[in-house]
Amino acid sequence: MSTSARAAYHHGNLRETLVALALAMLEQVEPEQLTLRGLAEEAGVSGMAPYRHFEDKAALLSAVAEAGFVELRRRLASVDDERKPRKALIAFAVAYIGFACDKPNLYRVMFGGAPPTPDDRLTADPRTVFGLFSTRLAQLVPPRRRAEAFLACLSLAHGLASLIVNGRIRAPADEPAKLAKRLAGVMLRGVLTSAVAEDGSPRRRRRR
């Protein structure tokens, strides 16, 4: 109905359209009730058409997840302008939880199911979402502690997001940002104290 499509038998670029439609639909429906047929119909195309572009449903969801990671990374990058790494990390946490709360269904697609490729796990590769994160952490934490600090922050962020998104804890009503900020603060104190104590027992407490 638009510029290039005369009596378009061929859709143009169905692949991108399907991913975009899926992203749009996830604003309102849960991942489970996202169907290939539904997407195809929405795109004004036959029910089997998507299979020209995606091996199966999982492949489409995988592409959707990838788009989600791009968006998430964009959000994190946009708050990476703080000079102090500690503030940047807290801003990351707020943005991360904000993303999950804004797009809970997309977040579930991103972290549910099997990973896109078996060995494509989360890493500290700076090009990835978590690389941003990791780079900032490296400015605060000595090398020996980086791996554990990375995992701890990652787990906290994902855990909180996941609990909220899956309705396991009451969404903090008005302010998930406030909650993210407080928990990130607690975590960072742990990470930094760990860096200071440098090893083993955290700091001789009391007695016994």
Add this chain to the structure above:
Amino acid sequence: MSTSARAAYHHGNLRETLVALALAMLEQVEPEQLTLRGLAEEAGVSGMAPYRHFEDKAALLSAVAEAGFVELRRRLASVDDERKPRKALIAFAVAYIGFACDKPNLYRVMFGGAPPTPDDRLTADPRTVFGLFSTRLAQLVPPRRRAEAFLACLSLAHGLASLIVNGRIRAPADEPAKLAKRLAGVMLRGVLTSAVAEDGSPRRRRRR
């Protein structure tokens, strides 16, 4: 084929059998490919029989999840014998991650999907899994900080478990327990430092 069943038209207690079968199957298959029909067949019963005991598939999964929480609580309770709360909390973390690693599919059933009842969220109620947790935390953390400490620990534990269970991080090869212990240590340092510093900035670091 056993004692009470002659030519059993009636199964006996199909409900429990179905839950037990689901638990057993989850040792090997993923939650998505768990079907009511499959369970019914496995129980030697017609495909519609489960509907006498469960409203729908979600209801059965909900019962399975409940059984999972009972088991998880049992595991946590069994390591609650440390005198020192700090050690108990670390033991909880290890047991928690151990459970998730032992039964990844069950863990996903427990925390995936929608919560059993809309307002049956995770709480610090001592009868629940997380109540054990919460009770120990209360021995270390002043009242004003308890809610945030609880959420922080919960998020960390669930986040780590979830990342491992969903294949997002390389299962720490041989020793998830070691990882759990280290991350729990980091978290507790944060929580305790928070309790000590009592507010705001953690502890003047270095400079700048």
Add this chain to the structure above:
DNA sequence: GATCAATGTTTACGTTCCATACATCACGGA
């Protein structure tokens, strides 16, 4: 022994994923 509620069966329908065979278009070389 007859009645009844609980439990399991049968049949059937709609939805979904997907395999296969076919139609239509875009484009480049003879």
Add this chain to the structure above:
DNA sequence: TCCGTGATGTATGGAACGTAAACATTGATC
């Protein structure tokens, strides 16, 4: 100019699944 070739979308249909409705079977109770 015309045709072949590959990319893309369509049509048809099967299999698995969830679930609704009507029916059969059983054991307990009066």
